[in-house]
């Protein structure tokens with residue numbers, strides 16, 4: 001049985017790539033220095049996989065920013081607005097064009113916006129959305145793929161397996177950006193010849209296998225999309241017949257697309273048997289004799305040790321039908337979504353550490369499974385003992401927590417009065433102007449703030465010194481907000497390392513790692529906490545900081561919490577009970593914090609749920625069940641307070657049009673939502689749906705240092721005013737400001753307050769006939 005890997009984390013075990021990229025962007029290191037760091041990471045990863053005994057090592061899974069953006073460069077899908085970056089400035093090379101597309105370009109008198117970024121399926125990874133125009137032409141533009149293939153061959157002395165995103169998925173991942181309507185899938189005719197040229201070039205370089213990822217095969221497909229798959233792979237087969245194509249699917253089962261997928265003329269099909277173990281029977285039964293099946297049995301999305309007996313049962317089932325020779329073993333998906341190496345986690349309790357596997361350990365699991373299939377029973381027994389110790393551990397089961405969650409009633413998830421009543425009570429209480437202004441919570445997490453935490457960890461600062469510094473940062477952020485004239489203030493979240501990890505560190509049932517970094521987008525990483533057992537709140541988590549902040553000002557201070565679905569979604573979740581059960585336990589913990597904030601005098605409380613859309617199952621039919629428990633979890637967290645307490649929620653990074661009804665059911669008094677990059681497109685959906693509660697459509701994109709003008713924001717507010725009742729509108733940025741720097745933050749917020757002021761004047765001006 002051939003083993004292979006679908007992709008390895010590229011940030012480096014110590015986030016070397018993050019650090020080098022940020023240094024390069026700041027102009028502190030040269031291009032060659034950045035490239036050297038990247039080369040070292042690639043070499044390390046390849047050799048590690050070779051040492052772990054992985055049969056086929058992937059290449060081109062390395063990326064300086066994002067693998068979808070790499071594809072756009074490979075096939076020359078560069079929007080024309082970036083032409084000056086590549087042509088007018090002599091010192092710029094391909095990497096500068098690449099970063100300009102990812103991050104925007106504000107140098108040499110140019111002001112070019114970045115490409116859009118959105119969620120990669122149901123993960124916390126974000127990709128750069130390809131932009132397409134009608135009749136667009138493609139051509140091979142970048143050599144990265146070929147260089148990395150040759151480099152990997154040299155380093156490992158083996159023939160690597162290049163990884164590409166398939167032509168159909170690549171088109172489906174993108175967006176039409178043209179004044180005339182067209183269907184991006186129609187671009188396949190122009191795109192496919194370039195893919196074929198790429199494959200031929202790989203073949204000329206000595207490639208034997210190529211992994212082509214087509215994750216859209218696990219989603220609901222239209223007839224036209226299905227035909228696109230058939231056309232693409234027939235053509236590839238016709239023109240590159242000698243190359244072995246391994247078609248990779250992941251994150252769901254193939255379901256009704258099984259017949260389509262197994263009949264595409266490729267040599268191997270990879271299936272995700274962690275998300276959809278049941279699909280193995282149907283897939284191996286339907287697989288024609290020419291097709292090998294790659295069994296994705298090791299979870300690429302979580303950190304728990306593989307249960308070898310379960311995996312073995314799947315492998316044996318497949319083997320009984322198609323024989324061992326036609327089987328391959330692999331992780332369920334790319335290991336991009338796993339932290340790099342468990343070995344560095346010296347602070348984890350030894351028993352618990354023994355329950356886990358990070359990317360490096362997952363490679364060993366693949367290898368061990370291969371040995372077990374070959375008859376090694378010792379490995380199997382050793383693994384069974386570990387799995388058993390976790391299953392029965394008293395460290396993870398808390399009867400009182402289970403009992404409280406089991407006793408949840410519908411009334412616990414419902415506010416006392418309906419929204420219109422609450423709105424009146426809150427208006428009387430707060431006396432806010434029309435178009436009240438606020439921000440989403442975080443202010444710049446500067447190097448100095450991060451250094452404070454690093455010093456605290458090292459013992460260079462006492463807890464008291466640390467808190468005093470954070471207090472100073474909070475006071476200064478409050479003064480800035482007062483001077484700018486914002487109506488509802490925030491404390492700035494300076495005490496938080498991350499909006500999920502911070503809560504994970506304080507909740508019982510969670511564990512956290514020292515170095516379990518996972519790429520979120522570009523150079524930005526997150527360290528997802530681990531939900532190992534039943535979750536409960538052991539004391540106040542945020543009250544100290546919110547109460548302190550409220551004491552510093554006469555204005556309203558918004559309390560700031562992360563919602564239960566987002567905490568669930570952005571953590572490594574226990575896999576021994578359904579996700580909804582864990583979500584309800586977290587919801588009760590957050591509910592207690594909301595009530596504690598209210599008791600401490602906080603009148604406005606925001607419960608962020610940016611990940612609620614991301615958790616939506618990939619198949620439409622599975623959506624309603626998820627949304628029902630996800631919305632209930634949010635409501636549970638929000639419904640313990642009086643009518644007079646205003647609950648906000650916040651969402652970003654996703655397309656929400658298709659879950660509008662459920663957003664309304666969350667019944668937050670105010671929702672602040674990312675809308676600026678789509679030019680308020682989303683608000684049309686809110687308007688169509690007659691969204692009943694108050695809403696703050698983001699008026700500026702916080703992902704770029706660019707300061708938006710008053711006019712731009714006024715224009716967006718006019719659009720909003722035309723769509724929704726003025727009395728329900730708030731004014732705010734798209735998301736938190738933690739990734740920004742202070743100068744641009746202050747300038748942008750000043751303009752935002754001015755735009756709100758103008759909107760107010762316009763709304764209250766007498767109409768002249």
Ligand SMILES: CN1c2c(nc(N)[nH]c2=O)NC[C@@H]1CNc1ccc(C(=O)N[C@@H](CCC(=O)N[C@@H](CCC(=O)N[C@@H](CCC(=O)O)C(=O)O)C(=O)O)C(=O)O)cc1
Nearest residue numbers: 124450453454496497498499500520523524525526570739
């Ligand atoms: C809103 N977003 C978030 C998502 N997921 C989350 N879990 N959190 C989010 O906020 N998903 C969707 C989006 C994604 N957006 C972002 C935006 C920004 C970041 C980010 O800036 N990440 C930071 C890491 C944040 C963090 O945990 N910082 C810690 C640790 C700081 C650190 O690096 N310490 C060093 C030691 C330093 C020294 O010794 O000098 C270390 O531990 O090695 C902290 O502030 O304490 C990033 O740097 O990438 C992520 C997602």
Ligand SMILES: N[C@@H](CCS)C(=O)O
Nearest residue numbers: 440441442608610736
């Ligand atoms: N309150 C958080 C939300 C991010 S989605 C912040 O402002 O960073």
Ligand SMILES: [Zn+2]
Nearest residue numbers: 610652735736
């Ligand atoms: Zn946000």
